[in-house]
Amino acid sequence: xxxxxxxNIWVVIAAYNEAAVIxxxxxxxxxxxxxxxxxxxxxRDRTAEVAASAGAALVRHPIxxxxxxxxxxxxxxxxxxxxxxxxxxxxxxxxxxxDIAGLIDALARHNADFALGxxxxxxxxxxxxxxxxxxxxxxxxxxxxxGLSVTDSHNGLRAMTRxxxxxxxxxQNRMAHASEILHQIASSGxxxxxxxxxxxxxxYSLAKGQTLFDAVLIVLDxxxxxxxx
Amino acid sequence: xxxxxxxxxxxxxxxxxxxMSYRQAPVIGLFAVISASWGxxxxxxxxxxxxxxxxxGIGRGVDLxxxxxxxxxxxxxxxxxxxxxxxxxLITRLARKIALAEASQEK
Numbered sequence: 001x002x003x004x005x006x007x008n009i010w011v012v013i014a015a016y017n018e019a020a021v022i023x024x025x026x027x028x029x030x031x032x033x034x035x036x037x038x039x040x041x042x043x044r045d046r047t048a049e050v051a052a053s054a055g056a057a058l059v060r061h062p063i064x065x066x067x068x069x070x071x072x073x074x075x076x077x078x079x080x081x082x083x084x085x086x087x088x089x090x091x092x093x094x095x096x097x098x099d100i101a102g103l104i105d106a107l108a109r110h111n112a113d114f115a116l117g118x119x120x121x122x123x124x125x126x127x128x129x130x131x132x133x134x135x136x137x138x139x140x141x142x143x144x145x146x147g148l149s150v151t152d153s154h155n156g157l158r159a160m161t162r163x164x165x166x167x168x169x170x171x172q173n174r175m176a177h178a179s180e181i182l183h184q185i186a187s188s189g190x191x192x193x194x195x196x197x198x199x200x201x202x203x204y205s206l207a208k209g210q211t212l213f214d215a216v217l218i219v220l221d222x223x224x225x226x227x228x229x
Numbered sequence: 230x231x232x233x234x235x236x237x238x239x240x241x242x243x244x245x246x247x248x249m250s251y252r253q254a255p256v257i258g259l260f261a262v263i264s265a266s267w268g269x270x271x272x273x274x275x276x277x278x279x280x281x282x283x284x285x286g287i288g289r290g291v292d293l294x295x296x297x298x299x300x301x302x303x304x305x306x307x308x309x310x311x312x313x314x315x316x317x318x319l320i321t322r323l324a325r326k327i328a329l330a331e332a333s334q335e336k
Binding site for chain 2: 039057058059060061062063065069072073076077080171173224
């Protein structure tokens with residue numbers, strides 16, 4: 001398996017009220033040579049305009065649906081544009097476009113369909129210890145429920161092949177999609193690898209991150225999902 | 230007798246409602262049908278309700294029936310919640326379609 005030409009790599013960025021940082025995130029991704037699609041999830045600020053003028057392709061949800069829904073929209077957009085590889089990337093400036101090459105390389109090297117970024121294999125900058133423990137607990141829960149051996153279940157930086165992406169059908173609109181994506185990877189039976197990535201925590205990204213209360217809601221979401229088809 | 234008739238009608242409505250929603254939420258539907266059927270039985274044979282109530286430590290059979298009713302209401306509430314979620318999924322698919330259609334138009 002050879003490296004796909006960079007032209008067919010799409011980076012999906014789901015954004016909700018990220019006007020303050022989205023331009024630099026898009027610039028970072030595009031400077032690294034990838035195509036970027038920003039899914040504006042019904043933002044009330046100027047996220048869409050800023051993202052478009054930064055050069056990203058833009059898809060706008062008419063209403064706010066949640067990050068999971070936005071990622072699914074972005075994945076479908078990229079597939080429709082003939083993407084060979086799709087990368088999901090957070091809009092809040094936590095991720096580094098420099099890490100994308102490592103993920104794509106991992107896909108090719110291991111002949112895998114999913115490369116999942118792990119901050120616990122890589123480095124974290126300024127991570128508060130409460131956040132570290134919450135993420136560790138979430139990963140433990142995911143390992144227990146999916147049987148996947150992952151060290152970081154709630155990392156938004158991942159790469160997938162076209163085949164992998166077509167197995168993903170997110171129905172959890174809100175934050176429970178991170179667990180859902182892993183469930184779907186597990187049930188697809190396709191190969192996945194974990195790749196170290198760097199997460200930069202800033203006051204801005206921390207304010208946008210998940211709390212223990214959110215974690216409880218996520219678990220409830222996942223349970224509710226099992227009660228109906 | 231009047232109370233029994235009214236309760237019977239209401240519980241039958243629950244059974245009907247639950248069996249109709251069985252397709253969307255099998256767990257909830259089945260549970261609601263079973264509890265409503267027990268309710269019907271106790272409405273017509275209250276002495277058994279009293280015996281069972283005494284067995285589980287509730288004073289009167291009427292109270293037991295009342296508690297069962299409360300449980301059924303909660304289950305229906307949960308079912309309603311699940312239906313709302315299912316609706317949200319439909320809205321999501323609709324909104325996604327619109328978003329993708331608009332995006333390809335702008336191209």
